[in-house]
Amino acid sequence: xxxxxxxxxxxxxxxxxxxxxxxxxxxxxxxxxxxxxxxxxxxxxxxxxxxxxxxxxxxxxxxxxxxxxxxxxxxxxxxxxxxxxxxxxxxxxxxxxxxxxxxxxxxxxxxxxxxxxxxxxxxxxxxxxxxxxxxxxxxxxxxxxxxxxxxxxxxxxxxxxxxxxxxxxxxxxxxxxxxxxxxxxxxxxxxxxxxxxxxxxxxxxxxxxxxxxxxxxxxxxxxxxxxxxxxxxxxxxxxxxxxxxxxxxxxxxxxxxxxxxxxxxxxxxxxxxxxxxxxxxxxxxxxxxxxxxxxxxxxxxxxxxxxxxxxxxxxxxxxxxxxxxxxxxxxxxxxxxxxxxx
Numbered sequence: 001x002x003x004x005x006x007x008x009x010x011x012x013x014x015x016x017x018x019x020x021x022x023x024x025x026x027x028x029x030x031x032x033x034x035x036x037x038x039x040x041x042x043x044x045x046x047x048x049x050x051x052x053x054x055x056x057x058x059x060x061x062x063x064x065x066x067x068x069x070x071x072x073x074x075x076x077x078x079x080x081x082x083x084x085x086x087x088x089x090x091x092x093x094x095x096x097x098x099x100x101x102x103x104x105x106x107x108x109x110x111x112x113x114x115x116x117x118x119x120x121x122x123x124x125x126x127x128x129x130x131x132x133x134x135x136x137x138x139x140x141x142x143x144x145x146x147x148x149x150x151x152x153x154x155x156x157x158x159x160x161x162x163x164x165x166x167x168x169x170x171x172x173x174x175x176x177x178x179x180x181x182x183x184x185x186x187x188x189x190x191x192x193x194x195x196x197x198x199x200x201x202x203x204x205x206x207x208x209x210x211x212x213x214x215x216x217x218x219x220x221x222x223x224x225x226x227x228x229x230x231x232x233x234x235x236x237x238x239x240x241x242x243x244x245x246x247x248x249x250x251x252x253x254x255x256x257x258x259x260x261x262x263x264x265x266x267x268x269x270x271x272x273x274x275x276x277x278x279x280x281x282x283x284x285x286x287x288x289x290x291x292x293x294x295x296x297x298x299x300x301x302x303x304x305x306x307x308x309x310x311x312x313x314x315x316x317x318x319x320x321x322x323x324x325x326x327x328x329x330x331x332x333x334x335x336x337x338x339x340x341x342x
Contacts, residue, residue, distance in 0.1 A: 013329065017322045021315070025078060028314040029071055032307050074311070083315070084308030086301070093312035097294050102187020103174060104293030108282055110209055111216025112275050119221050120267070123228025127236060128255070138225050145222035151284045154215040158288070161211060168211050169204065171289040176204050212289040219281060220274045227270035231263035238262065265332045272328035280317045 065073075077084060083094040126138035161168040174189045175181060182189065182196040190209065193201035240262070244254035283295035290296075294313055301309035 010326075010330075013326050017326070021318055021322065022075075024318040025075065025311070025315055026071065028311050029074055032310050033067065033070075035302070035305065078315075083312045086308050087306045088301070088304050093308040096297060096309065097312050097316055100292055100294045100297050103291060104279070104282060104286070104295060106174075106188045106209070107212055107216060107286065107291055107293060108275070108279050110213035111282075112220060112271075112278055114213060114217035115220035115224055115274070115278075116271055118217070119224030120228055122221075123225045124232060124260075126225070127229045127232035130233065135229075138229060142222040142226045145218055148218075150215060150219045150281060151288060153218050154212070154285050154288045157211045157215055169207050171208075171211065173290045173292065174205060174208055175201060176208075179204060208289075212285050212291055215285050215289075216278055216282060220278050223270055223274055224267075228263070228267050231266045232260070235260070235263045264335050268331055268335060269328055272324055272331075276321045276324045279320055 074084060083092065086093055086096060122138050126135040129135055158171055162170060179201045182192040182198055182201055185192050185195055190202050190205035193205055282293060283299055286293045286296040287299050294316065298310055298313035
């Protein structure tokens with residue numbers, strides 16, 4: 001029976017990904033145990049606990065067991081779908097990550113869409129007019145954006161648009177505390193409020209999304225502009241584009257068919273990787289804007305020496321990276337048949 005090349009490649013990628021996830025889980029487990037802090041001491045802070053009380057608390061938490069035993073219990077729990085229980089909330093870490101995932105996806109996707117739309121437009125304009133003012137602006141923006149840390153951009157936006165101009169609402173979450181939260185249907189507050197027929201909550205949610213989304217977009221914009229410009233410049237100098245010009249084809253048709261199409265594969269790859277990076281880099285943005293996503297959840301767990309949420313966050317991001325890389329690989333094969341395995 002003839003094998004299906006697509007299914008063969010898909011199975012091979014999955015089999016390669018599983019050991020990577022296993023190594024990531026083990027490495028994260030060991031790294032978290034090396035961090036300073038004692039979960040029992042954190043839980044007992046403010047209480048009158050002696051050494052015996054702390055020892056009993058460590059025994060209940062399981063942190064007094066040998067490291068190999070803790071690792072085996074953790075991996076066995078992962079196989080059965082249990083990612084560990086948070087010391088501070090008492091809930092399963094996976095459940096809390098899933099509860100906070102819509103907020104993170106709302107912020108990450110909004111920032112990614114802004115970065116992709118503006119990055120593609122700016123990269124194409126710069127490549128079509130090399131050496132012009134817009135090309136110099138694109139290169140300067142790419143260089144400056146790569147040097148500025150995300151937390152600095154977020155704080156600068158808050159200072160300018162909230163503190164100085166008063167155009168943006170206070171950075172205290174996804175919705176004004178004085179407004180009633182809409183019934184959860186999709187997890188996106190603005191969309192849920194619109195479905196519930198609450199225009200005030202819809203407008204407030206959109207206004208509160210603007211600054212954190214722009215902060216995320218400015219993080220992803222420079223690489224997209226740089227890759228789009230370089231890939232399109234190479235396509236414009238290639239033989240198909242020179243042939244299209246010699247045949248006097250319309251500029252728009254020649255640019256779409258003979259320049260943008262060959263440059264699509266590297267642009268898609270860069271955009272997909274940037275989405276993965278933005279998903280992991282939203283930790284600081286979520287904390288600054290009090291955004292209740294998985295990044296802020298992991299940062300709070302770090303301050304409380306809470307093992308399970310930290311391990312769950314890293315493993316969750318690793319799984320997202322693997323899935324996104326697989327989707328990018330399949331999409332690039334569909335765009336560029338030369339990359340397919342015969």
